[in-house]
Amino acid sequence: MSSITIQQNGITNIPADAIVNAANTALREGHGVCGAIFRTAGSAELTKACKAIGHCDEGSAVITQGFNCSSKFIIHAVGPRFSDGKHGEPDILYSAYTSTLQLCKKNKLHSVVFPLISAGIFGYPLYDAWARAISACKNFIHTNQDYTIDIIFAIPEDEKVAVGNSILQKNILLI
Numbered sequence: 001m002s003s004i005t006i007q008q009n010g011i012t013n014i015p016a017d018a019i020v021n022a023a024n025t026a027l028r029e030g031h032g033v034c035g036a037i038f039r040t041a042g043s044a045e046l047t048k049a050c051k052a053i054g055h056c057d058e059g060s061a062v063i064t065q066g067f068n069c070s071s072k073f074i075i076h077a078v079g080p081r082f083s084d085g086k087h088g089e090p091d092i093l094y095s096a097y098t099s100t101l102q103l104c105k106k107n108k109l110h111s112v113v114f115p116l117i118s119a120g121i122f123g124y125p126l127y128d129a130w131a132r133a134i135s136a137c138k139n140f141i142h143t144n145q146d147y148t149i150d151i152i153f154a155i156p157e158d159e160k161v162a163v164g165n166s167i168l169q170k171n172i173l174l175i
Contacts, residue, residue, distance in 0.1 A: 002141040004134065004151045006164045011154040012040040015070045017109035018063070019154075020100055022117045023076035027056055033115040037074060041067040050076070059095035063103050073109065075100050079118030082125065090132055093118055097136035104149055111150040116160060126160060130167045 011019055011033055022033045027050035029038040038046050049064040053076075056062045061077040077100045080092040096117050104112050116133060118124035137151050155161050 002144075002147075002149050002151070004137050004141070004153075004168060006153045006155060006161055006168060008156060008158070008161045009154045010036065010156055011113055011115050012036055012069060014113045014152055014154050016111040016113045016150075016152060017071060018073040018075050018104060018107075018111070019066070019069060019071045019113045020061075020115060020117070021074050021076045022115045022120065022122075023056060023078050025056055025058060025078050027051075027053055027062070027076055030121075032120045037069070041069045041074060046074070059092040059099065061096065061099040061103050063107065071113070073107065075103055075112070077117055079122055079124065082118060082123040085125075085128070089118075089124070090128070093124065093129065093132045094136045097133055098140055101137065101140040101144075101149070101151075105144060105147050110148055111152070113152045113154050116153065116155060116164070119160070126163055127167070130160075130164045134164070134167050 021037045045067045053062050056078050058078050058080050061075050063073050063075050066072050066074050077096040079096045080089040116129050119129040
């Protein structure tokens, strides 16, 4: 049976088949979650792998080896930069999660650790970011009942964990 949980932890500290990098379209090393993943994986190796891929559109995801991470793979998902929510941001964010989960299924990965995509330097409002994330994950589980996956959100901040857990308990399904 598939599950969704939220852990107060850093993303590189949780063992799983894959961890998710909140990536930029150029797949370059960044700050925050992205920087932590690059440092843990090995910046030079991960940079080389990302350069070989070259680009990832907003709302999409690509996969690389995990290198020095405890996970076998890193999935690089690109969420939107938030401006006002009226430029397709909700659909792009939703797609970043579903694209990641589809890559997990395609690669037979049964555990994945997400950050809260776009809620950091990309400026997505916290409540709305959680609503999209949890809805995308719940909908994926609902429409892929033949596939089992443990979805974990690794969130270090108390406030973000509390908001996420309150939304997780609600029965929201946004399509």
